[in-house]
Amino acid sequence: MRVGILGATGYSGAVLFSLLKQHPQVTEIDLYGHEGQSTARRLLADEIPAFSNAALPIVPFVPQDIMATTDCLFCATPAGITKNLMEPFIAQNFPVIDLSGDYRLKDPTQYEKWYHKKAAPSHLLKEAAYGLSEFLTHPGHYIANPGCYATATLLGLAPLALKKLIEPTSIIVDAKSGISGAGKKLSATSHYTFINENACLYKINEHQHIPEIMQQLQQWNAAIPAIQFTTTLIPITRGIMVTIYAKAAAGLTATQIQAAYAQVYAQSPFVRLRNHGFPTIQDVKGSNYCDIGYNYNPKTNTITVVATIDNLLKGAAGQAVQNFNKLSGFTETAGLPELPSFP
């Protein structure tokens, strides 16, 4: 298969390129730059010295040329780009996997509220499938890859929500991310002198992943009205840890919780459950795994769930490849690392 990447010079696009380069079903990769970019030769290796042996050109983004030469397009661009570029691809049912937030929310007013930008038109939004891989049964042609925090939060909560094991009003999510989650551009909070030996809460009650988490949670359990969700930047390069607290439904036992997680993830090669103890970020770094641990405290009637992922793999490029595999009918694990990068 021949695939294309828009945004390969960014963090998640670069990880995507590395994965696709070693994918057993991918024979060629084309890289695209900005629409209207000059045709002067620009190489991936010039932008990312770590890829100095991959002298691939980055060519201008021209939809008709892309559809004529490749079989699937990946977009690893910031929010606000694909909503303006994807109409020709959607019109022709061309396979696209979009890592940005532009097509995740079905309701355009929600996108406008949380992303502070004009949304893609409703008729295009309708064509996109929300690609939380473990629950993606009908990939269609356009997959909106979930956000990194949303992936860890939803995988951590799914068994509790689906099986109605918690008080719907009691969910609190305390999420922490490494700095690569913010992308390659420098900002005041990603500056070394600010974040080194520091930790910083941000976007309190305003994080753009809240609506996509709610959109999915309410499909699993319509009684969940809202979640309390906080995000903290921590001084590591890669990784997300979400700690979830919720009150148990009446009469629940620890055995029922364990059974729910085991049943929901019985066929999920990238979800690893801990029946004892909690996962760390190191346990998943460099892999597409989401590791989940849980605990029930009968004294406070509280369930604690911890889910960890590598934000650039399961939170972005890894899940995009997992979705590509599902969309193309390949083995779900094809092209994805079998083990994390330990130590």
Ligand SMILES: NC(=O)C1=CN([C@@H]2O[C@H](COP(=O)(O)OP(=O)(O)OC[C@H]3O[C@@H](n4cnc5c(N)ncnc54)[C@H](OP(=O)(O)O)[C@@H]3O)[C@@H](O)[C@H]2O)C=CC1
């Ligand atoms: N980083 C992460 O952990 C995660 C990221 N995502 C999502 O993935 C997407 C990419 O994120 P990330 O890799 O962090 O971002 P980066 O800022 O690191 O990279 C963005 C990429 O998009 C390209 N780009 C920017 N504007 C345009 C444009 N108008 N046309 C074409 N290409 C453009 C950039 O190219 P150039 O440098 O030439 O401008 C660059 O290659 C975002 O939507 C992000 O929200 C999702 C989950 C996790």
Ligand SMILES: CC(=O)N[C@@H](CCC(=O)OP(=O)(O)O)C(=O)O
């Ligand atoms: C650490 C950090 O800044 N993380 C980013 C993750 C956002 C992201 O991945 O963007 P999407 O909304 O397109 O998924 C944030 O919190 O905004």
